[in-house]
Amino acid sequence: MESIERHTIAVLVDNEAGVLARVIGLFSGRGYNIESLTVAEVDPESAISRITVVTSGTPMIIEQIKAQLDRLVPVHQISDLTDGGASVERELALVKVRGTGNKRVEALRIADIFRARAIDSTNNSFVFEISGSTEKLDAFINLMRPLGLVEISRTGAVAIARGAKGI
């Protein structure tokens, strides 16, 4: 068996109705995995959106995913950030923690270590904003769990290649 690889793929698409459905439908229809997916317009003037999708599969499947994505009519460009040299990847999470006394102090202390910011606070709760690699966010959330973790909202990964060159 070929090994399963995790790839982050950036897809530049025309920001038109149904384009996200095309991408998602492609993944579900052909049985590919989506680990995370983010989408937002990045060039309002020419109405281009960037979809960042984290997926996994054998090298042959990853190649298929890219070829299938590239075949969609509104797709401008595909870039495999995992294959195409070094890249940076970030994710943002909002984490709500409820607690009093020592647990509350401990939550603040850990947030400080992780450089998470409290962006909302009540007498018995915080909402932390944290960004970083997916692994860092996972670690932070795991530490918050025993301290009164209530709710998590995560963006999924966004990524960009290192260096001066654009895609």
Add this chain to the structure above:
Amino acid sequence: MAKRKLSGSDIVIQSLIDAGVDTVFGYPGGAVLPIYDALFTQNRLKHVLVRQEGGAVHMAEGYARSTGKLGVVLVTSGPGATNAVTGLTDALMDSVPVLCLTGQVPTHLIGNDAFQEADTTGITRPCTKHNYLVKDVNDLAKVMREAMYVAQSGRPGPVVIDLPKDVLINETGYDTASKPAAKHKTYRPRIKGDSAKIREAVTLIANAKRPLFYCGGGVINSGKRGSKLLTEFVRKTGYPITLTLMGLGAFPATDKKFLGMVGMHGTYESNLAMHDCDVMINIGARFDDRVTGLISEFAPNSKKIHVDIDPSSINKNVAVDVPIIGDCASVLADMIKVWKEMKPKRDTKALNAWWAQIEKWRKRDCLRYKPSKELIKPQYALERLQALTKNRDTYITTEVGQHQMWAAQFLKFDQPNRWMTSGGLGTMGYGFPAAIGVQMAHPKATVIDVAGEASFLMNIQEMSTAVQYRLPVKVFILNNEYMGMVRQWQELLYGGRYSESYTASLPDFVKLAESYGAAGLRATKPSEVDDVIKEMLNNDRFTIADIAIDKSENCFPMIPSGAPHNEMLLGPEDEAEQPVSEEGMVLV
């Protein structure tokens, strides 16, 4: 040229005419009434009224595949669009250029569950190459042009344009002279193959000891030039060639270099040559599971060259050594050029040995069947059909099942665009409407739907269409009163438990034809077959020939599912020896 003010409906009609479309297959309804009104007041676009929208798409497919042009469909919203879905999926799987115009409820009602509303772009997204919902009449002309371009360029496919009723009624300026933008901003199919790869491929071809061309529908889709260049190249090399179901006609079947069809019901010599070849030259075929059999043992000792216009077809099922992305005709022309420059010295000793081996396989005469004086063997009926049609201008369509495979084995196609069958999707009910579409495009030609009785029943309503337009389509039914291929699998794999595969309560096809004012013929004995075929061919009106064939005949040779090419069943005597593996049982 000054812009004229036109309604959305007029723009639809004018865009089609400007693109050279002459025939539309459709069915009216509330949402498309404005288009039908615009059709009424013009006489350049011929509309063929079908009896169910599913038939319209297959007609457009038949029209497209027999001409190489775009097939156009016009249906209403809701059920009109959903009925078209099977045909669209069929066209997607078989890469047929089809434009399907669907009506839609007015824009302000979209999403309100209005009468005859369906999310057509949502439903058809996975079964089209691309689709559009036009919300503003000012976008309509551009979308029409773009859709026709997308449907026909690159790997062809079906495109849907969903047209809300208010967009059809609103007016805007239309400029007939306006040309499509030189380049689409995102969609740019690659036509020309990479020259280094082509050189690498030709070197591999030149040095082959056991080469085999394995070609498919992509050659036919690249135009008549594609088939011509393929024939030239194959003859230059002197190598053997096999074709897929979709590729039949891309190379002359009467040429000795043709080994017959490849795959599950392909010939013994083709499949063994596939298994044993050292260089496989795949041009415009896609390593479909019906061709490869057991992937892990597929052509285990071969270097594979794969030419395909669709990058996603490459390395999808089978990893290849030399991938070339490009149009088959363009790549073939380049290959021939390189071949001529290279003036290769071939290993004639090895090639002679390879041909000797192939001739040995050929001598097995894998399509041989036991003739009968009492029962009409389907193979016999098709041999007679072949013999009696070979000097005519003939187009063949088929339904799906045993008769389809027999037709592929026993009918000989020397030209492309003469063979229309549902390969990828395997749509029963495809052949009859497809034949109507073919006949619309070629009014003088002999158009025959080789059918099974069960498949014919699936779009039998189109008899009315054939009669209305006086189309002399022939339906040649190989009638065994069974869904033959289902029954064959039940016999081979399910202990002869014929669950629901008997076609009960069949009509009298002769009387049925007569009730439409068409001709009905029947043969029940081998001695009657020739007369029936001759009468059918001489008829200048719609004709059903009901051929009562041997009910128990099975289609051989056969590669059981989950088996490699070199484990073919050649006939009923092989059945008992090789039980199908558990892995094979789950495959279709």
